[in-house]
Amino acid sequence: MTQLIIVGIYLALLLALGLFSSRLFRGTSQDYMLASHSIGPVLLLMSLFGTTMTGFALVGSTGKSFEQGIGVYGMLASSSGIVHSLCFFLFGVKLWSLGKQHGYTTQIQFFRDRLESDKIGLVLFPVLVILVITYLLIGVLAAGLTVNGVTRHAFPQIFSEEVFHGGVPPQLASLVICAVVLVYVFLGGMRGTAWANALQTGVFMVLGVVTFFVISSKLGGLQAASEAVLQHHPEKFTSSGIDRTVFLTFLLIPLSVGMFPHVFQHWLTARSASSFKLSVVAHPIFIMIVWVPCILVGTWATSVQIDGKFMFPPDFNANAVLPVMVGKLSTPLLGGLLTAGILAAIMSSLDSQFLCIGTMFTEDIAVHYGGKDRYSDQQIVKMARMFIIGVVAVTYILSLFDPPHIFDLGVWCFSGFTALVPLVAAALYWKRLTKAGGYACIIAAITSWSILFWKSGFAADDTFTVDIDLFQNTYKTLPVATMLLCSTIAMVVVSLFTKPPSQATLEKFFPE
Amino acid sequence: MRYVVWGLLLILVVLHQSGIAIDSTKLLFGFLPEGLAFHIGISLAAGVTWFLATRFAWPIDETTANESAESPAGSEQP
Numbered sequence: 001m002t003q004l005i006i007v008g009i010y011l012a013l014l015l016a017l018g019l020f021s022s023r024l025f026r027g028t029s030q031d032y033m034l035a036s037h038s039i040g041p042v043l044l045l046m047s048l049f050g051t052t053m054t055g056f057a058l059v060g061s062t063g064k065s066f067e068q069g070i071g072v073y074g075m076l077a078s079s080s081g082i083v084h085s086l087c088f089f090l091f092g093v094k095l096w097s098l099g100k101q102h103g104y105t106t107q108i109q110f111f112r113d114r115l116e117s118d119k120i121g122l123v124l125f126p127v128l129v130i131l132v133i134t135y136l137l138i139g140v141l142a143a144g145l146t147v148n149g150v151t152r153h154a155f156p157q158i159f160s161e162e163v164f165h166g167g168v169p170p171q172l173a174s175l176v177i178c179a180v181v182l183v184y185v186f187l188g189g190m191r192g193t194a195w196a197n198a199l200q201t202g203v204f205m206v207l208g209v210v211t212f213f214v215i216s217s218k219l220g221g222l223q224a225a226s227e228a229v230l231q232h233h234p235e236k237f238t239s240s241g242i243d244r245t246v247f248l249t250f251l252l253i254p255l256s257v258g259m260f261p262h263v264f265q266h267w268l269t270a271r272s273a274s275s276f277k278l279s280v281v282a283h284p285i286f287i288m289i290v291w292v293p294c295i296l297v298g299t300w301a302t303s304v305q306i307d308g309k310f311m312f313p314p315d316f317n318a319n320a321v322l323p324v325m326v327g328k329l330s331t332p333l334l335g336g337l338l339t340a341g342i343l344a345a346i347m348s349s350l351d352s353q354f355l356c357i358g359t360m361f362t363e364d365i366a367v368h369y370g371g372k373d374r375y376s377d378q379q380i381v382k383m384a385r386m387f388i389i390g391v392v393a394v395t396y397i398l399s400l401f402d403p404p405h406i407f408d409l410g411v412w413c414f415s416g417f418t419a420l421v422p423l424v425a426a427a428l429y430w431k432r433l434t435k436a437g438g439y440a441c442i443i444a445a446i447t448s449w450s451i452l453f454w455k456s457g458f459a460a461d462d463t464f465t466v467d468i469d470l471f472q473n474t475y476k477t478l479p480v481a482t483m484l485l486c487s488t489i490a491m492v493v494v495s496l497f498t499k500p501p502s503q504a505t506l507e508k509f510f511p512e
Numbered sequence: 513m514r515y516v517v518w519g520l521l522l523i524l525v526v527l528h529q530s531g532i533a534i535d536s537t538k539l540l541f542g543f544l545p546e547g548l549a550f551h552i553g554i555s556l557a558a559g560v561t562w563f564l565a566t567r568f569a570w571p572i573d574e575t576t577a578n579e580s581a582e583s584p585a586g587s588e589q590p
Contacts, residue, residue, distance in 0.1 A: 070545050070547055070548040071547070073548055073551050073552075074528065074547070074551045074554075077551070077555065078528060078551040078552075078554040078555050078558070079528060081554070081555045081558040081559070082521065082524055082525060082528065082554075082558045085558065085562045086521070089562070089565060089566075089571060090571065093570075093571050093572055094571060094572060097572055222541075222542070222543035223539075223542040223543045225543065226539055226542070226543040226544070226545070227539075227542075230537060230539070234537045237536075237537045237539075237545040237547065237548075238534060238535050238536065238537060238545075238547060239531075239534045239535075239547055240534060240535050244531065247529070248529055251525070251528070251529070273572055277566040277570075280562045280565065280566055281559055281562045281563045281566060282559070283562075284555045284556075284558035284559045284562065285555065285556070285559045287555065288552055288555040288556070292548070292552060295548065296543075296548075299545075
């Protein structure tokens with residue numbers, strides 16, 4: 001009960017923050033969507049980091065390291081430290097400059113101009129929405145599982161022990177979290193979202209480290225916790241179980257950040273180009289601060305024993321490892337704070353994604369195809385909110401079905417975005433990219449993603465790989481490599497065989 | 513210096529894939545697996561490398577970018 005009260009207070013604090021930032025709202029859609037390009041280096045770092053760290057980073061990484069050990073850090077954390085900053089560096093700064101110069105609010109506006117195609121939004125918008133829904137699903141699932149995990153056996157009279165382990169049902173918790181995020185996004189727009197992200201990033205980083213030390217203390221200290229793993233599951237402290245070519249192709253997953261529409265929108269909020277520098281430098285360090293404790297906690301979980309029995313049998317639901325560790329190995333007061341920290345990480349991504357899909361719908365579809373002068377600023381904001389509610393409702397309904405592992409669902413979602421990265425890279429650095437090449441890239445990306453996602457049983461098969469037989473050896477690769485290859489080849493070949501962009505466009509995007 | 517920065521990044525990627533300490537179960541400081549410590553080192557080195565990149569290989573001219581960004585293009589807002 002104490003945990004729920006603390007979480008309730010934290011949610012109320014977020015609503016208050018949204019209310020406060022709404023008082024600074026300038027009443028324009030530009031302010032609602034981009035905070036009038038006023039975000040400085042520190043706030044940009046905190047909001048960008050909070051946005052990219054999701055339930056995947058905390059709940060998913062802990063669960064995956066419970067299954068596979070410390071190798072998970074190399075698979076996605078250290079690689080993200082290199083690749084995320086690369087995307088901020090190569091794409092973010094240039095897109096900010098072009099965005100501010102030409103008044104872009106969304107990715108599609110940029111591609112529409114660069115590819116000289118009025119209809120590109122009709123192809124790219126549904127693709128981005130499908131991928132964002134998959135991304136939202138990670139957060140919604142993780143939020144519900146977290147609250148359920150830490151409240152297990154707390155309410156046996158109210159909630160079924162058999163179905164919900166006597167805790168708050170995940171479906172109910174997910175619904176409440178979605179509602180809170182919706183309210184503070186609606187109240188504060190991008191300014192409120194950036195502030196809430198900064199607050200939540202601070203909360204989850206500090207509480208993440210606290211969680212780590214509390215749990216290790218309960219396990220007898222850092223050394224005792226690690227020695228238990230050495231004794232019972234030493235293989236979890238190696239990466240020998242991870243296939244080397246799979247590990248290599250994992251390097252492609254963090255490229256996805258280059259095509260996240262919500263990250264694009266955050267890039268555009270920057271006050272100046274130099275605002276990016278702090279984000280580029282600090283991002284790898286921040287990832288390390290968040291991921292290392294999660295990876296160790298997940299690995300330690302394999303060997304925790306209570307009364308001579310392992311606390312988590314090997315077939316335990318990996319998604320629930322972190323919440324259950326927090327629930328069982330801390331005091332109710334601390335457990336509440338730690339739960340708030342985990343939820344902070346989840347909500348700091350959901351908010352940006354909610355805001356972004358609303359912006360995309362109004363700017364790229366409703367206003368663009370409906371007519372620029374047809375709607376007032378207030379009507380635009382209202383339309384954005386209605387669309388967001390619709391998408392959240394769809395995501396919530398999807399979350400009610402039997403969920404796959406959060407980590408694996410995340411990898412599939414990021415793979416789809418990575419497959420679209422050649423488009424943004426070519427748009428910024430390759431003059432020969434044509435309109436038809438852009439369409440070919442998008443179609444190849446979503447087609448290959450859909451086919452492979454379907455073949456994996458919609459992420460149900462967490463060992464699914466694309467195997468390549470070469471020189472009497474079989475090389476396993478993540479599906480993302482195939483998708484990236486398909487979209488790149490389609491884009492390059494079609495571009496080379498179609499009419500190059502006009503001189504005016506080249507001068508606009510590639511000034512001498 | 514720009515080429516040095518990109519060279520350092522390439523080295524980081526190669527080290528990331530090198531498989532150093534992949535099979536080691538040795539613990540540093542009594543609790544930190546060697547393989548994890550190696551990748552923590554990669555993260556720290558990435559921070560340093562990106563710091564050098566922002567100093568010596570920044571992708572756009574700051575003054576021009578800020579000036580062109582301030583130029584009136586609101587009329588192009590779709």
